[in-house]
Amino acid sequence: MPVVLGPNRYGKAETRLVRVVRDGGVHHIKDVTVGSALSGDMEAVHLTGDNAAVLPTDTQKNTVYAFARKHGVAEIEDFAILLARHYVESQPTVHHARVEIEEHFWDRIPVSEDVAGERGRHSFVRSGREVRTCAVHHDRDGTTTVVSGLRDLVVLNSTDSEFSGFVEDEYTTLPPTKDRVLATAVSARWRHLPGAEAPGTAYGESYDEVRRHLLGAFAETYSLSLQQTLYAMGERVLNAREEVCEVRLAMPNKHHFLVDLTPFGLDNPNEVFHAADRPYGLIEGSVLRDDAPDARFAWE
Ligand SMILES: O=c1[nH]c(=O)c2[nH]c(=O)[nH]c2[nH]1
Numbered sequence: 001m002p003v004v005l006g007p008n009r010y011g012k013a014e015t016r017l018v019r020v021v022r023d024g025g026v027h028h029i030k031d032v033t034v035g036s037a038l039s040g041d042m043e044a045v046h047l048t049g050d051n052a053a054v055l056p057t058d059t060q061k062n063t064v065y066a067f068a069r070k071h072g073v074a075e076i077e078d079f080a081i082l083l084a085r086h087y088v089e090s091q092p093t094v095h096h097a098r099v100e101i102e103e104h105f106w107d108r109i110p111v112s113e114d115v116a117g118e119r120g121r122h123s124f125v126r127s128g129r130e131v132r133t134c135a136v137h138h139d140r141d142g143t144t145t146v147v148s149g150l151r152d153l154v155v156l157n158s159t160d161s162e163f164s165g166f167v168e169d170e171y172t173t174l175p176p177t178k179d180r181v182l183a184t185a186v187s188a189r190w191r192h193l194p195g196a197e198a199p200g201t202a203y204g205e206s207y208d209e210v211r212r213h214l215l216g217a218f219a220e221t222y223s224l225s226l227q228q229t230l231y232a233m234g235e236r237v238l239n240a241r242e243e244v245c246e247v248r249l250a251m252p253n254k255h256h257f258l259v260d261l262t263p264f265g266l267d268n269p270n271e272v273f274h275a276a277d278r279p280y281g282l283i284e285g286s287v288l289r290d291d292a293p294d295a296r297f298a299w300e
Contacts, residue, residue, distance in 0.1 A: 005046050009098070011037035012057040015064045019073050025120025030073045031104040034080075036060045038087055040095035040140075053093035060087070075203035076101040077134045077146055084138035095140040098300070103132040130154075132207060133189070137297050145298035148207060149189035155215065156183035156254075161223040181256035181273055182223050184283075188214055190237060191246040191298050206243055213237045226253050226283045234287025246288035246295065253281035 013035045021028040038060070044050035063083065073079045080099040087097040105127035130153035137145045164176030190210055217236035223229045234247035256273040 005043055007039075008042055008046065009037040009039040009096075010042070010054075010057065011035065011098075012060040012064075015061045017064055017068055017073070019068050021072075025116075025122070027120070027122040029106055029124060031106060032073060032076060032079075033102045033104070034064045034083070035100045036064075036083060036087065037098045038091075038094045038096070040091075041093040055087065055091050055094065063087075075207075076103050076132065077136065077148060077203040080134050080136035081138070081144060081146070084136045084144070088138050088140055096137065096297070098135065098137050098297075100135040101133070105129045105132070130186075130211075134203075135189075135298075137300070139297070143194075143296065145194070145296060146192040147189050147298050148192065148203065148210070149187070150207075150211060151185075151187040153186040153188070153211070153214070154183070154254075155186060155218050156181060157219065157223065160221075163225055179270060182226065182229070183254040183256060183275075184226065184251040185254065186214060186218075186233075187250040188233075189248045189299075190241075190244045191248075191292075191295060192243055193245045194293060206241065210237050210241055210244065213240050226251055226281065227285065230283055230285050231287055234285070238287060238289055245292040246286060248284075248286045248299070250282065250284045253283060255280060 015034045015036075017030075017032050017034060019030045021030070036057075038055065041053045044052065045054050063086065067079070067083060067086070071079070071082060080101050084097040084099045087094050106124040107127045108121065109123040109125050111121065111123060130150045133149040133151060135147045135149075137143075158181055159179055161180050161182035162178045163174075163180060164178065166172075166174075166176070188210075192206075213236045214233050217233040218229060221229050221232040230249045230251055234249055237244055237247050255276045257276060258268055258270065259272045259274050261268045261272065
């Protein structure tokens with residue numbers, strides 16, 4: 001039976017890079033995980049083993065470290081754009097590059113003024129914060145797409161959440177509730193309008209603001225379902241941030257079940273919960289401007 005090569009890409013996944021910037025005794029660290037995936041004239045390597053078109057994944061890893069030294073790592077989107085364009089522009093056989101980066105936050109460990117003054121400020125504790133993400137594509141036709149995001153942003157409302165009025169069939173046992181705990185770990189990705197990748201785009205400020213609006217909408221929405229909360233979060237970002245044209249959210253419903261304490265002669269007025277970890281509801285959705293331009297490969 002005749003077979004053909006389908007879509008393919010290759011690259012180096014999860015290159016771990018930590019960069020230390022020294023400002024006298026005050027140090028700053030940037031901790032990122034970089035993945036690159038290239039595609040283009042790759043028929044020969046798959047069909048005959050001819051590697052002439054292949055920029056080794058080892059070289060891609062080295063490029064990440066060399067670029068960190070040459071260009072620094074400021075906003076992850078800018079670093080990803082730099083790398084993606086470099087692969088396409090320097091390699092005739094590479095037609096398309098995807099670079100994804102995750103940033104892991106560190107907090108400074110407070111030290112007493114005496115120690116800080118004498119020995120500097122160079123101690124950090126890994127933050128319990130979310131992970132910041134981005135995925136950049138650059139294509140030989142000149143198109144660059146930028147998707148920013150975050151994951152593991154864990155949030156909880158201890159009231160102002162209901163879930164009732166749902167379909168009940170012969171398998172339904174869930175009691176309707178007018179007051180429940182609503183908790184989730186938000187994964188959000190947002191697509192920047194084309195052109196947003198122009199140098200100088202303030203990705204850091206954009207990130208902080210989108211995060212602020214996601215949290216604000218979660219906290220301020222009286223929730224009738226996680227689906228409704230998801231939409232409100234996406235809508236808030238789109239109304240507030242003109243550089244964003246689409247928001248995709250994935251939110252696991254981290255169920256909190258009221259524990260039955262009657263065997264112990266105790267009541268439980270919405271106070272003691274079992275925080276279950278699985279299975280969990282998974283609510284996913286996209287919210288976009290009605291005039292959002294075609295996403296092309298942005299989400300791939
Ligand atoms: O917000 C919710 N949406 C659902 O679709 C659902 N289904 C369920 O069992 N609990 C919930 N909660």
